[in-house]
Amino acid sequence: MRVLGMMSGTSLDAIDVALVEFARDHDDPSLLRGRLLHLGEEPFPEDTRDALWAVLPPAPADVATWNRLHAAVGDAFAEAAAAVLAAHGGADLVATHGQTLHHGVRVDGTVHATLQIGDASRIAAATAVPVLHDLRTADVAAGGQGAPLAPLLDQLLLGGQAHPTAVLNIGGISNLTLVGAGDVLAGDLGPGNALLDAAVHAATGRAADLDARLARTGTVDRTALATLLADPFYARPLPRSTGREHYDGQYLRRMLGEDSLAALALPDLLATLVELTAVTIARGVAPLGARRVVASGGGIRNPLLRERLAARLAPVPLVDADELGIPADGKEALLIALLGYLGAHGLPGTLATRDGTAHTGASRPVVLGALTPPHALRHLPVPRSDSTAAANAPVDSTPVGRLLLERAEERA
Ligand SMILES: Nc1ncnc2c1ncn2[C@@H]1O[C@H](COP(=O)(O)OP(=O)(O)O)[C@@H](O)[C@H]1O
Ligand SMILES: [Mg+2]
Secondary structure, eight states: OEEEEEEOOTTOSOEEEEEEEEEEOSSOTTEEEEEEEEEEEEOOOHHHHHHHHHHSTTSOOOHHHHHHHHHHHHHHHHHHHHHHHHHHOOOSEEEEOOEEEEEEEOTTSOEEEEEEESOHHHHHHHHSSOEEEOOSHHHHHTTSOOOOOHHHHHHHHHTTOSSOEEEEEESSSEEEEEESSSSOEEEEEEOTTHHHHHHHHHHHSOSSOGGGTTGGGSOOOHHHHHHHHTOGGGGSOSSOOOOTTTSOTTHHHHHHOHHHHHHSOHHHHHHHHHHHHHHHHHHHHGGGTOSEEEEESGGGGSHHHHHHHHHHHTTSOEEEGGGGTOOTTTHHHHHHHHHHHHHHTTOOSSOBOTTSOBTTSOSSOOOOOEEESTTTTTTOSOOOTTOOSOTTOOOOOSOOOEEEEEEEEEEO
C-alpha cells in the first residue's frame, strides 16, 4: 500500500511530505517494510502562515476566521499532495495530520480536547485519493493525551535494541520516546524551537534565527533562565503534552515580567532560550538511563542548540537519526504515513503498555483517524495497477512488530 503522509508542526515552517510504499515481509508478516519513495517539504503559503500566526493563542479569533483557515490549510495541503503525487506517482491513501489549532490541556495535565485543521475533503477532491485525517481525537476520547504520536514509529524502528535509547524530536515543541527499556515512555519535554522562533519573529519579522547567528553573539542570562526553568510543566511526569497554548506569544512576558524581558538584548534572550531548550531536554533525558539520544527535527539543524544539547547530555551521546538510516527531517511525515497504513488496516496507532493502557495515558490503544470518503477502502487492499502487491491478498491485520526502512527516495 502506497501512502502519502503529510505533516505540519507547531513551527508552521513547511508541509513535510513522505511517500512510502508499505509491504509486509513475505516470510514474517509482523515485519513491515517501508520503501521511502519521496521525502521532502512543500511550501506553506505565506499568507496562510501569517493568518495562522495572527490567530494562535493568546490572540482572540472568531469562529469565522477559524473556519476560513480550516479551508485555507486544507487547500495548502491539497496543493502539496497534488504536487507530490503528480511528480512521484499516485498513492492508495493520503494521511494528513493537518495543523494543530488548539491542544487543550487542563491544569491537572490531562487533555480535554485537541483540534487539527486542514479540510480533508479538499485534499480528497484535489487528488482523487482517499484521505485519513484527524489522527489525535480518538486517543483523547479514550482518555489519552493525543500526543506524542511518534512512539509507535520509534518503537517499530528502534525498540529491538539491546540498550535503552531516547528518541528525541526537536520541532516547535520537543518530545521524547524511551524505547528498549520495557514499557515505552514518552511525552513532550519543553519548548523546542517555539519560544526561539516567536522571539525572533516578534523582534525581526523573520521566522527563525537561522544557524543561530544572533544567539551566538549573546550571553545566557542566568536569572532569566532560572525563572523559566521554574515552570511547573517540567516537573510533570511523562506522559505529558503541551503546545502553543502554553508556550504562546505572551509566555516570556508572563514568566519574566514586562520590564525584565524588555531589558534583555535580543541575542542574550535567544542565547538564554537555546539554553532553556537544551537544559529541559537534558533534564528530561537524565532520569531515564538512556545509553544514547537519537535526534531528529529542525532543532538539530540549529548548530548552537546542537552544541549546547550535546554538552548538557554528555556523556550520553547525541546521534543524528540520519546516521541510523532514519530520515531526521522527514521523520514526522513518515510517522503520519505509517499511521495512515495502520489506520487503514484497523490497527491501533498507539502502543500498549503492560497494564493494557496506551503510552499516551489512554485507557487502551485505539485505531486513529477518520476516513474521507468513508467507503473508499472497503476492498482494501486495493492493489494499484503498478503495485507489486499481489491481487486479492488478504487484508493484513497482523500487528506490526518491526518496521524496516528502505531508502529509494530522492531528497527534494
Ligand atoms: N539552520 C537552522 N538554524 C536555526 N534553526 C533551525 C534551522 N533549521 C531548522 N531550524 C528550526 O527548526 C524549526 C522547524 O523544525 P520542524 O522540525 O519542522 O518543527 P515542526 O515540527 O514544529 O514544524 C524552525 O522553525 C527553526 O526553529
Ligand atoms: Mg516543520
